[in-house]
Structure formats: structure tokens, C-alpha cells
Amino acid sequence: GESVGLHLPTLSVQEGDNSIINCAYSNSASDYFIWYKQESGKGPQFIIDIRSNMDKRQGQRVTVLLNKTVKHLSLQIAATQPGDSAVYFCAETDDYKLSFGAGTTVTVRA
């Protein structure tokens, strides 16, 4: 069977290493997915999105992977920096209402 990354509530990563944040979604009808970053005292900040007709999308230092078969989403951050420390949420929708995952707190070690 295929290996799927486990969602972890916290992730500690060494500065300069790559980070992988996993998210399992529940609605098989969801066709649009977004990753957000939320720093303390701020609102969620858009990072990257992906539509269900794609399985991979790349941005600046970030890559989102979508596996619809097992309803799994991941965010990869290359060369993690101290400024990447935050809570990361995945969100899914099949219309306009976003449903958010539980969030993963990423801490970058110097």
C-alpha cells in the first residue's frame, strides 16, 4: 500500500533543513485546497493553493502535493528559515466555505 505522512501537531526542524507538513482531509468532494501560515497575533496568511485537477504545485521555496486517492495534502518548505516558525493550516472546500485542519506548529531551531 501507499505510505501516507502522518499529521503531527508539532514539528521541530533545524534551520536550513527541509520541512514537510502533512494534512488529511475528510471531504472527498473537496476540489480546492489552500495552505495558510499563522503567526502569533496575526491572521492566516495565504501560502499556496492547488486545485483538484493537479497533484503538485510549486511556489517560492514551497511545494504542495495532493493525493486525492487517500485524501492527503502536504506542504514542503525548502531550506527552512527562522521566519518560517508559525502554525500551518491546510484548508479544503467544495464551494466557498473553507474547512480547516487542526494546524501544525513549526519551530525552527537555529
Add this chain to the structure above:
Amino acid sequence: GAGVSQSPSNKVTEKGKDVELRCDPISGHTALYWYRQSLGQGLEFLIYFQGNSAPDKSGLPSDRFSAERTGGSVSTLTIQRTQQEDSAVYLCASSLGGGRSNQPQHFGDGTRLSIL
């Protein structure tokens, strides 16, 4: 460019009082959303506006909550007779298109509401 602006950033009030929260979306964004983020819980959807109309109010927790949007721009969320369980961060988001347009929602920094 200017993002979504919310005011006040913090609000402390006594139980039973009414509060009004304001959201100024990104210019040109026709869709506007309110969400609530409580400690230990995720973000929950409250209401969606397309222009000045609110086709989906399904997330409003009770009839003490209401919202309006005027001129296709600024929105206010009103909570009447506040209760302690209303304490949360109220977040507003806007997007270029609504419905199934698959446009990203951009959030403001929220109003932190504390009910004493």
C-alpha cells in the same frame, strides 16, 4: 497593496453588552467571509457575502449574531447580548470571486473579543 483591515484589533466588554466588529476587504474583492477562531479549536465559518447579499448565514451560532455589508465593501458583524462563550478571535477574509471560483481567501488579523 492594502490587505483586509479589521477593527478594533482588541475588544473587551462585559457580558450582556452588544459589540460591533468591522471589516474592510481588499479593494475589488466581491466576496467576503467571517470566521471565528476559538482557543483550542480551529477556524469555523460564520457567514459569506457575495456583493451585499448573504447567501449563506448557516454558520452564525445563534440569532444574537448578525452581519451586514454595504456598498459591496465594508462589513460589520454584530453580536447582541454577548455571552462568555462568544470570546474568540473573529476573522474576516475576502476573495476576488466567490462561489466556486476557487479564488484564495485573504484574511485580516482579526478582532480579539473578550467577554468578562
